[in-house]
Amino acid sequence: MGRILLGTASWTDKTLLASGWYPEEASDPAQRLAYYAAQFPLVEVDSTYYTPPNERNSSLWAERTPAGFVFDVKAYSLLTQHPTRVASLYKDLRPETAKKNIYLKDLEPAVVDEVWERFLRALGPLHDADRLGSLLFQFPPWFGISRRNKHYLLECKERCAPYRMCVELRNTSWVSEENREETLDFLTSYGLPYVVVDMPQGYPSSIPPTVAATADSAVVRFHGHSDKWESKDIYERFGYLYAEQELREWAPRIEQLAEQVAGDVHVLTNNCYRDYAQVTARQLAQQLPATRRRAGGPAAEPVAPRGASG
Numbered sequence: 060m061g062r063i064l065l066g067t068a069s070w071t072d073k074t075l076l077a078s079g080w081y082p083e084e085a086s087d088p089a090q091r092l093a094y095y096a097a098q099f100p101l102v103e104v105d106s107t108y109y110t111p112p113n114e115r116n117s118s119l120w121a122e123r124t125p126a127g128f129v130f131d132v133k134a135y136s137l138l139t140q141h142p143t144r145v146a147s148l149y150k151d152l153r154p155e156t157a158k159k160n161i162y163l164k165d166l167e168p169a170v171v172d173e174v175w176e177r178f179l180r181a182l183g184p185l186h187d188a189d190r191l192g193s194l195l196f197q198f199p200p201w202f203g204i205s206r207r208n209k210h211y212l213l214e215c216k217e218r219c220a221p222y223r224m225c226v227e228l229r230n231t232s233w234v235s236e237e238n239r240e241e242t243l244d245f246l247t248s249y250g251l252p253y254v255v256v257d258m259p260q261g262y263p264s265s266i267p268p269t270v271a272a273t274a275d276s277a278v279v280r281f282h283g284h285s286d287k288w289e290s291k292d293i294y295e296r297f298g299y300l301y302a303e304q305e306l307r308e309w310a311p312r313i314e315q316l317a318e319q320v321a322g323d324v325h326v327l328t329n330n331c332y333r334d335y336a337q338v339t340a341r342q343l344a345q346q347l348p349a350t351r352r353r354a355g356g357p358a359a360e361p362v363a364p365r366g367a368s369g
Contacts, residue, residue: 061276061320063313064129065344066101067336068280068329074294078333089123096124099340101131103195103327108133110147111174112181121188129192130185131278131325134224135178137163138215141199149177175218186222192325193252193278194219197227200264204232209245216251225278227254234269246273255316257309258282262289270312276322279313281339283330298332301339310346 069075070092085094095102104112104120112132120130137143142160145153152170154161163171185191196215202208216224226246228234233242246253252274256266259282283299290296317324326343328336 061317061323063317063324064101065326065340066099067340068103068105068327069331070095070102072331074333080334080337092123096128101129103131105133108136111135111178114181117182117184121184121190130190131192131195133195139196139198194222194224196224200229203230204238225252225254229264243271243273250274252276252278255279259284259288272316272319275320277316277320277324279326281328294332297330299330300335306343307346
């Protein structure tokens with residue numbers, strides 16, 4: 060049986076800083092991360108999707124958090140086959156192009172290898188300090204089920220080793236009624252954790268909440284149920300505060316995952332607007348047995364979040 064670790068998909072969002080969740084004395088990045096780590100044992104780094112990480116930040120994050128704290132890290136957009144800003148690439152690897160965005164296929168294989176190597180090397184300090192959790196590979200809606208894309212998932216796993224990765228699929232073909240069993244069997248065969256998602260339904264990109272353990276660890280991400288899911292404004296898309304009943308329905312599903320894995324279940328709230336994610340994570344923690352979860356940071360009991368929004 061695995062432990063349940065809860066956290067949020069950000070600790071530096073500007074609307075969170077403005078919400079009053081952090082106490083006034085947490086006035087700089089080091090103090091805010093220390094405060095966050097006293098509330099939750101897990102956080103997801105999303106900035107690495109937009110810009111590759113660097114070793115200095117990894118070292119600082121490790122230094123500023125206590126033993127037992129865990130960082131999940133979102134994979135760089137280029138590596139998940141999303142359009143990627145040329146300006147975000149390492150300067151010496153940028154291609155000569157007038158395009159603002161490029162794709163992985165636009166780069167020479169040697170350049171791709173170097174991007175992978177630098178991305179993973181930058182996470183070394185977190186790994187060495189035993190702070191690195193899973194690398195989240197969130198694939199785009201056009202990344203559908205196919206032999207080619209299955210091979211790419213296995214390539215990602217091989218490149219990431221010995222780091223752990225997990226897979227969030229956003230094309231419904233993977234979990235359609237006719238393909239769901241094949242997808243889960245494939246992921247299980249290769250020990251790739253399937254990321255369970257809770258998200259708005261009824262949209263072309265909607266993935267149903269398929270609760271399945273396909274490896275020795277599991278990940279659950281809560282995206283909210285905003286009725287503006289297709290908005291280009293990220294705060295309209297993710298600005299959703301869960302009702303207690305919605306979270307109560309999820310608690311037994313998370314416990315089920317914990318019973319099926321030997322490692323940890325990472326539960327991350329991605330409804331990042333003001334303190335919504337922090338409030339949701341705390342409320343969800345209250346729905347889970349204290350004997351199965353590490354809801355607070357390494358300290359005994361977490362301090363109640365400040366400025367909870369209703």
